[in-house]
Amino acid sequence: MKPRTMFEKIWDAHVIHEEPGKPSLLYIDLHLVHEVTSPQAFEGLRLAGRRVRRPDLTFATMDHNVPTADRFNVKDPISRQQMETLTKNCEEFGITLADLNSPDQGIVHVIGPELGLTLPGKTIVCGDSHTSTHGAFGALAFGIGTSEVEHVLATQCLQQAKPKTLEVHVKGELGFGVTAKDLILAIIAKFGTDFATGYVIEYTGEAIRKLTMEERMTVCNMSIEAGARAGLIAPDETTFAYLKGRRYAPQGEDFLRAVERWKQLRTDPGATYDHRVEIDASEIAPQVTWGTSPGMGTDITGTVPDPDSFPTEAQRKAAKDALAYMGLTPGTPMTAIKIDRVFIGSCTNGRIEDLRRAAEVAKGRRVAPHVHAMVVPGSQAVKQQAEREGLHLIFQEAGFEWRDSGCSMCLAMNPDVLQEGERCASTSNRNFEGRQGRGGRTHLVSPDMAAAAAIAGHFVDVREWKREGVNKEVLQ
Numbered sequence: 001m002k003p004r005t006m007f008e009k010i011w012d013a014h015v016i017h018e019e020p021g022k023p024s025l026l027y028i029d030l031h032l033v034h035e036v037t038s039p040q041a042f043e044g045l046r047l048a049g050r051r052v053r054r055p056d057l058t059f060a061t062m063d064h065n066v067p068t069a070d071r072f073n074v075k076d077p078i079s080r081q082q083m084e085t086l087t088k089n090c091e092e093f094g095i096t097l098a099d100l101n102s103p104d105q106g107i108v109h110v111i112g113p114e115l116g117l118t119l120p121g122k123t124i125v126c127g128d129s130h131t132s133t134h135g136a137f138g139a140l141a142f143g144i145g146t147s148e149v150e151h152v153l154a155t156q157c158l159q160q161a162k163p164k165t166l167e168v169h170v171k172g173e174l175g176f177g178v179t180a181k182d183l184i185l186a187i188i189a190k191f192g193t194d195f196a197t198g199y200v201i202e203y204t205g206e207a208i209r210k211l212t213m214e215e216r217m218t219v220c221n222m223s224i225e226a227g228a229r230a231g232l233i234a235p236d237e238t239t240f241a242y243l244k245g246r247r248y249a250p251q252g253e254d255f256l257r258a259v260e261r262w263k264q265l266r267t268d269p270g271a272t273y274d275h276r277v278e279i280d281a282s283e284i285a286p287q288v289t290w291g292t293s294p295g296m297g298t299d300i301t302g303t304v305p306d307p308d309s310f311p312t313e314a315q316r317k318a319a320k321d322a323l324a325y326m327g328l329t330p331g332t333p334m335t336a337i338k339i340d341r342v343f344i345g346s347c348t349n350g351r352i353e354d355l356r357r358a359a360e361v362a363k364g365r366r367v368a369p370h371v372h373a374m375v376v377p378g379s380q381a382v383k384q385q386a387e388r389e390g391l392h393l394i395f396q397e398a399g400f401e402w403r404d405s406g407c408s409m410c411l412a413m414n415p416d417v418l419q420e421g422e423r424c425a426s427t428s429n430r431n432f433e434g435r436q437g438r439g440g441r442t443h444l445v446s447p448d449m450a451a452a453a454a455i456a457g458h459f460v461d462v463r464e465w466k467r468e469g470v471n472k473e474v475l476q
């Protein structure tokens, strides 16, 4: 048999029908549902008198609209309606729902892996662009639109044009204090926000193999910000160890058999990708974005760029507009940018390891007096775990707010929003105009960098803070 990439193996195993020049019909193994993109889909089913084809392969949660300070007090009428509608729909159609009372509730892309719903080799869809997160397990996972949500609910199948394959090879090793978030931000800054349009990325190389599952999720999460349909990382011992014992993962003998199958998923030697790019992890510094797209970022040691330094007219204009919106002046050192708010959370960086990293930086220090900082666990399970480890106390003692799980300030769909002109160090994945609130200014960073910025009141090179023997007081 011809050598195949991991993408081709998963694709081939799920194609139900194929015709030249037409999209293929794919079988979907797991359909994740949240309150924002599902109401019309269920309504469509109801109008057509259809049932959900596989309620057992469908799993729902509420995340975008959930208030994180007082979660049962949903004041916004649209938010409340979306959440109530989801509850009603799940009851009527027999779908398991992690609602506000459930210890399983959380951001859809955090709970799927946590519960072991996300497994290697599966096809996974959700009406949400960051479904790419689940690719960290070697699952083909991508976002779909509301009409497609309805189609999958009704049939458990989906029409899809076959994407091309792109290898992003990450050689070397990430340096001290440099995280998976910095890696993906650097990849997007280097190759652009559309370099992977039409492709499924497979991340390969030494640096990727060394990442933990949570770090791999951070990388795959932002594949969509590079334009990719999905991101994939081959499952290995790290993956299997993470999945072992998870509630919905195969158990006992079944697990061992599954591992044998999952091992076959990796790209065969000699298989070719449609395109390939390479980056050296050892050359990456902690990143901070300065603009209004995730690709507009630079090293913490750098400066706000001069729009005139960009090669094309379109880029020059985009940079100029972005700096005007962000209220930044070319040549300003990144470390001189003062911030008002800090948000640590989201499906990019709201998992336990992210909170541990941030807590390590925050420990024994104080949030700067002019900064309002908050930590929002990605799920209730993450929250429980963090509290067992005492991380909440570290954060609270340092002056961070400690919240309940939800999308929170990743996007302005709940009470956590930036005010006009406020500047935020955020561990989320999008820095578009108005993303965190009208007129709000978002700088994307790692959890480590966000925690350090909260304390200093401006961006700092967290590597300095992490080096042993350094006098903390002096650095502040």
Ligand SMILES: CC(C)[C@H](C(=O)O)[C@@H](O)C(=O)O
Residues within 6 Å of the ligand: 036, 037, 064, 127, 128, 129, 130, 143, 411
């Ligand atoms: C609300 C939802 C449809 C949206 C998405 O698809 O990604 C949101 O999660 C986001 O991050 O912008």
Ligand code: SF4
Residues within 6 Å of the ligand: 063, 064, 107, 108, 109, 128, 130, 346, 347, 348, 406, 407, 410, 411, 428, 429
């Ligand atoms: S945390 Fe942000 S990116 Fe993730 S699903 Fe929620 S809104 Fe979308």
